[in-house]
Amino acid sequence: MEAYLDNSATTRCYEEVAEIVAKTMIEDYGNPSAMHLKGVEAENYVKESAKAIAKTLKVQDKEIYFTSGGTESDNWALIGSALANHRQGKHMITTPFEHSAVSAPLAWLQEQGFEITVIPVDEQGNLDLKKLEEAIREDTILVSTMFVNNEMGAVVPVEEVGKIVHEKNPKALYHVDAIQAYGKYKIYPKKMGIDLLAVSGHKIHGPKGVGFLYINEKAKVQPLILGGGQQKGMRSGTDNVPGIAGLGAAAKMIYENLDKNVEHMRELKLYFAKELEKLEQVEINGPDPEKGAPHILNVSFWGVRSEVLLHSLEDLGIYVSAGSACSSHKRAGSASLGALGLSQERKESAIRFSFCETTTKEEVDYTLEALKKLLPMLRRYARK
Template sequence: MEVYFDNSATTRCYDSVKDIVIRTMTEDFGNPSAMHLKGVEAEKYVKDSAAQLARILKVQEKEILFTSGGTESDNLALIGGAMANKRSGNHIITTAVEHPAVSQPVMFLQEQGFEVTYLPVDSRGVVKLDALEAVLRPDTILVSVMFVNNEVGAVMPVEEISRRIREKSPKALFHVDAIQAFGKYRIYPKKMGIDLLSVSSHKIHGPKGVGFLYISEKAKIQPQILGGGQQSGMRSGTDNVPGIAGLGVAAEEIYRNLDANVEKMYCLKEHIAKGLAKIPDIRMNGMDLREGAPQILSISVMGVRSEVLLHSLEERGIFISAGSACSSHKRKPSSTLAAMGMPKDQIESTVRLSFSEENTVEEADYFLQVMEEIVPMLRRYSRR
């Protein structure tokens, strides 16, 4: 039996997505910038996808900018936002638990002379609002906070963060990395006070190599890719029509069944947590099961290094993660878990299970059966 519990790293494409990707690669393959019929056909896929995403977010189609994925969306929001607004101030705020796609561009901006404040989190991984309140200033130009933490599934109080920004730093852009939240929550940027929102396709059963950035029509952003002037000059380069079309179809499908999908993932998460509670010295990390994101369960199997557990499960056809899949193959101690105050031995024993609506109770039971068999054995081995 093969069990894939690493859906926060990537997901299987829906069949409907595969079909439209093949069609736009082999039949309707025109360049959307071309003025002939083939180009017009291709451009329609791009416009349709923008319309689908705009409907889901309740925003305007012109506020959807297609990118190569979450990392580019984050980079454009942060670097483009900071550079376009540096005359208004020099201060940027983010958190201690951001994905490298945010933390690395922020470090780059720091090297360019911007002042950066990193907000602490509590033991669940949730940002401390009083810390935000204390550091917001009139010269704060950008605040970037993830919606759902990719390692432990902590859900940030996005609307409350936005309210406090508006009160104390009304000129600041509010960027939200929603890469683990889109397709799991109903997100309405205008209602929630979000200026910039990053989304990645392959986390929601869409193709890899495509995503989008919602840019409020009021937000000033400096383009980072220059050339042919596509997408109103905001991101030059030929549109990735197969990816964009697949993203639109994936988003439409996942939101059509959102409530049922979310409930199924929560039930699976609870079922696994209940089964793991029978194995001694396994700790659940982050928020309570129903408070955290439905798709992420972070556990620490004390006495067993995460890489050892990961490969032992892999031998039995079970695929999980020992952290973020996006930070390269070289494992470094998790800055997120350290920021939560987790001791070193627990960090080294932490793994992430991440689900999709395609996972089953049968897969969960097989995982639990294997865990009951291998954990005592791995602990005996590690003591030698």
């Protein structure tokens, strides 16, 4: 049997999405900038995808910009807004458990002379909203937070944050990394006070190498990729029609059954958490399973290094993660778990399990049985 419990790293593409991607590569393969019929056909895919995505967010089609994925969307939001608004100020605010697609460009901006304030979180991943409010200044140009933490599923109250940001400094922009939240939550940027929203296609059963950035039409953001002037001059380069078409189809499909999908994931997660708590020397990291995101559970198995357990499970056809897939090669330990104040040993024994709407109870039960057999054996081996 196989159990794929690493859906926060990537998801299996919907078959309907794969068919659309293939069709736009083999049949409707025109350049959307071309003026002939083939070009118009390709352009229609781009327009329809923007329309489908905009509908899920209740925003305008023209506020959706396609990118190469979540990393580019985050980088563009942060660096593009910094360049466009630096005369207003050079102060930006973030959290300590952001994905490297946010923390790395902010570190680069700090080297360029921008001031970055990091607002702490508690041991369950709750953001200190009082400290956030106190940190916002007249020269603050942007606040950046995740919606859902990718490693342990803590949920940031983005609507509260948006309200605090815009009441304290109406000129400041609020950027949200929604890469783990889109397709799991109803997200309405206008209502929530979100000015910039980053999303990745392969987290919602769409293709890899494509994503989008929502930019509020009133927000000042400078383009980073210059050239032929595609996407209203904001993001040049020939549109990735297969990726964009697939992303639009995936967005439409995942929101059609959102409530049912989320309920299924949450039920599986809570069942899994309850069964894990019956095992010895097992501790759940981050928020209470009831309060966290519906699809992510981070667990420390004391006495077993996460990489050892990961590969032992892999030998049985069970696929999990020892943290963010984008930073799993790093040996320093999880930044997200470190932000919670966890010990090094607890961080080094942490495994992330992540579900999707096609995950089955059989997969979860198979994983539980494997853990019951593996943990005593691996702990005995570790003590030798």
